[in-house]
Amino acid sequence: MSQLLLDVNGLTMRFGGLVAVNGVNLSVKNRQIVSIIGPNGAGKTTVFNCLSGFYIPSDGSVMFKGEQIAGLKDFQISRKGLVRTFQHVRLFSKMTVIENMLVAQHRHLNTNLLSGLFKTPSYRRLQDEAMDRAAYWLKEVDLLEFANREAGNLAYGQQRRLEIARCMVTQPELLLLDEPAAGLNPNETKELDELIIQLRDEHEISVLLIEHDMGLVMGISDHIYVIAQGTPLADGTPDEVKNNPDVIKAYLGEE
Amino acid sequence: MSKIYNAIFAAGITFVLACLMIGVKLNTEGTTLTVSGASGEQWSWIVGGIVLVFLAQLFADRIDTLFGKLPKPKIGALLPAEEKRATLKPWLLAALIVGLLVWPFMVSRGAVDLATLTLIYIMLGLGLNIVVGLAGLLDLGFVAFYAVGAYTYALLSQYFGLSFWACLPIAAGLAATFGFILGFPVLRLRGDYLAIVTLGFGEIIRILLNNWTALTGGPNGISGIEKPTLFGLEFTRRAKEEGNVPFHEWMGIDYSSSYKVIFLYLIAVILMLFVVYVINRLTRMPIGRAWEALREDEIACRSLGLNRTIIKLSAFTLGASTAGFAGAFFAARQGFISPESFIFIESAIILAIVVLGGMGSQIGVILAAIVMTILPELAREFSEYRMLLFGLLMVVMMRWRPQGLVPMKRPHLELNQ
Numbered sequence: 001m002s003q004l005l006l007d008v009n010g011l012t013m014r015f016g017g018l019v020a021v022n023g024v025n026l027s028v029k030n031r032q033i034v035s036i037i038g039p040n041g042a043g044k045t046t047v048f049n050c051l052s053g054f055y056i057p058s059d060g061s062v063m064f065k066g067e068q069i070a071g072l073k074d075f076q077i078s079r080k081g082l083v084r085t086f087q088h089v090r091l092f093s094k095m096t097v098i099e100n101m102l103v104a105q106h107r108h109l110n111t112n113l114l115s116g117l118f119k120t121p122s123y124r125r126l127q128d129e130a131m132d133r134a135a136y137w138l139k140e141v142d143l144l145e146f147a148n149r150e151a152g153n154l155a156y157g158q159q160r161r162l163e164i165a166r167c168m169v170t171q172p173e174l175l176l177l178d179e180p181a182a183g184l185n186p187n188e189t190k191e192l193d194e195l196i197i198q199l200r201d202e203h204e205i206s207v208l209l210i211e212h213d214m215g216l217v218m219g220i221s222d223h224i225y226v227i228a229q230g231t232p233l234a235d236g237t238p239d240e241v242k243n244n245p246d247v248i249k250a251y252l253g254e255e
Numbered sequence: 256m257s258k259i260y261n262a263i264f265a266a267g268i269t270f271v272l273a274c275l276m277i278g279v280k281l282n283t284e285g286t287t288l289t290v291s292g293a294s295g296e297q298w299s300w301i302v303g304g305i306v307l308v309f310l311a312q313l314f315a316d317r318i319d320t321l322f323g324k325l326p327k328p329k330i331g332a333l334l335p336a337e338e339k340r341a342t343l344k345p346w347l348l349a350a351l352i353v354g355l356l357v358w359p360f361m362v363s364r365g366a367v368d369l370a371t372l373t374l375i376y377i378m379l380g381l382g383l384n385i386v387v388g389l390a391g392l393l394d395l396g397f398v399a400f401y402a403v404g405a406y407t408y409a410l411l412s413q414y415f416g417l418s419f420w421a422c423l424p425i426a427a428g429l430a431a432t433f434g435f436i437l438g439f440p441v442l443r444l445r446g447d448y449l450a451i452v453t454l455g456f457g458e459i460i461r462i463l464l465n466n467w468t469a470l471t472g473g474p475n476g477i478s479g480i481e482k483p484t485l486f487g488l489e490f491t492r493r494a495k496e497e498g499n500v501p502f503h504e505w506m507g508i509d510y511s512s513s514y515k516v517i518f519l520y521l522i523a524v525i526l527m528l529f530v531v532y533v534i535n536r537l538t539r540m541p542i543g544r545a546w547e548a549l550r551e552d553e554i555a556c557r558s559l560g561l562n563r564t565i566i567k568l569s570a571f572t573l574g575a576s577t578a579g580f581a582g583a584f585f586a587a588r589q590g591f592i593s594p595e596s597f598i599f600i601e602s603a604i605i606l607a608i609v610v611l612g613g614m615g616s617q618i619g620v621i622l623a624a625i626v627m628t629i630l631p632e633l634a635r636e637f638s639e640y641r642m643l644l645f646g647l648l649m650v651v652m653m654r655w656r657p658q659g660l661v662p663m664k665r666p667h668l669e670l671n672q
Binding site for chain 1: 533536537540541542544545547548552555556557558559560561562563666667668670
């Protein structure tokens with residue numbers, strides 16, 4: 001069995017008396033697409049917030065590449081290679097597309113003030129590399145021609161793609177996508193579908209996905225976790241989950 | 256109907272404000288205060304103003320459409336083509352700099368003095384532009400760092416006899432340190448809360464300077480601050496130090512007090528150019544982009560591995576050091592400083608420069624600084640109503656050009672494919 005990229009055990013998040021997430025277990029292997037599904041308010045995004053360091057989990061362990069990351073700061077976690085997107089598009093909308101891509105590579109650039117002021121060779125080299133990486137990923141998501149446009153002026157589907165490209169340019173190993181298909185039309189959803197598979201197969205990263213579009217989830221996931229009211233309900237391959245009576249009950253209610 | 260109510264309401268407010276601010280005056284007669292009304296002419300102006308406000312509010316929509324229809328000058332068409340502009344740019348810049356350096360020899364002493372003051376405000380505006388315009392941190396106590404810079408030079412010069420040139424980096428460094436110390440606890444606050452804390456900090460520094468009489472001389476300030484020298488040459492009639500020659504003797508020309516004024520102006524030009532260059536580079540560097548990204552969306556920044564504390568602190572620190580720089584020069588130019596020079600109104604004016612010019616835009620801030628320092632000089636007879644005019648200017652700007660005089664332009668980055 002290959003080493004687990006992400007291994008979450010007994011993840012619990014309490015807000016005062018409210019238990020938003022209760023004992024969730026998750027595991028993601030290398031080059032795997034794993035989805036978390038569940039009714040609205042089930043605590044899926046809270047799980048993401050705990051994994052990415054936006055919340056500090058009340059209990060449980062989060063092992064990423066065999067290292068405990070629960071309790072680390074958000075920016076430290078993302079530097080380790082675990083990067084997320086958000087339910088609502090969060091671009092730097094007044095900045096251009098290419099600037100968005102460069103900000104994401106902040107830690108790969110030479111941020112020393114003096115070397116920037118005098119444009120030292122190492123500053124130039126890192127800047128060029130960053131530009132090349134940005135160009136590469138803009139091409140992958142088909143946004144190269146918009147490089148100098150303001151990000152806020154892009155169409156919604158393009159903004160979604162830019163957000164993924166912006167994450168990828170940080171060279172992550174695990175990408176957390178929070179409802180990437182929300183608000184996309186069927187065509188765009190299909191493109192997204194292909195992009196996510198491409199990320200796994202060609203760029204060899206793992207993707208952890210929250211999504212309501214069951215067509216997308218069932219089509220691309222290697223493994224699915226179902227959460228209802230903060231508690232794990234079921235998990236398995238898409239077919240197993242589809243036919244699980246508990247899952248049907250949680251989604252459709254009892255007869 | 257609601258338009259008429261609106262117009263009546265606005266006219267009413269104008270009436271009340273105008274009566275309070277212009278209609279009634281307090282005069283001192285001997286030891287007592289007397290209240291006197293405004294003259295008949297002033298009353299007619301007030302009535303005229305009220306009618307104007309009433310009509311403007313009533314026909315606001317139509318005025319807006321008329322304003323929109325005004326043919327806008329096509330600046331793009333007047334300028335040469337894009338490629339030509341790129342080759343022309345360095346020449347234009349060079350011409351501008353030469354112009355700045357030659358100009359003072361042809362105009363009056365007063366004009367040069369005013370230009371020097373303008374240059375100080377440009378530096379302050381550019382410094383605050385980092386904090387407010389780029390990083391989006393509203394700082395209402397910016398003048399505190401200006402004061403730190405000024406007092407650093409004044410005190411070091413008075414107690415230790417250090418020269419202006421040695422103190423310049425020290426003043427910038429000390430102001431930066433103050434920015435850093437203030438920044439640490441404060442930067443977890445946002446928006447209005449940050450504004451209030453910085454406002455308080457500005458007042459603390461002023462009150463400290465006012466009351467620490469033993470060190471700073473309190474409200475009496477510090478006078479007789481050494482003027483800058485040119486490689487040791489002084490600009491006085493007679494050299495203060497034994498064995499030193501003043502500038503005019505060394506050059507073999509007659510003494511003129513305007514040499515000193517021009518020399519100060521030239522120093523200000525050089526300092527300003529230095530500040531413009533550094534900040535211009537900063538905005539194109541990763542740190543500059545990170546400031547803007549943080550202003551746009553802090554949560555996205557955190558998710559991309561940016562350490563917001565360090566980025567915010569760097570903006571605060573660099574902005575403060577620019578103010579310290581300007582402060583040291585201010586002290587050297589005036590020769591006298593007191594806490595009076597560092598009141599809240601100064602912070603407000605610097606902030607007004609940034610907002611008026613266009614948040615984040617360097618050219619805009621420079622233009623706005625020129626407008627804000629030269630306009631009050633041109634309208635001397637209205638000096639009593641200076642703040643009223645500033646307010647009017649702000650309202651007009653917010654109504655018709657909320658993005659500022661020259662809005663910030665995004666740099667165009669070429670991709671090599």
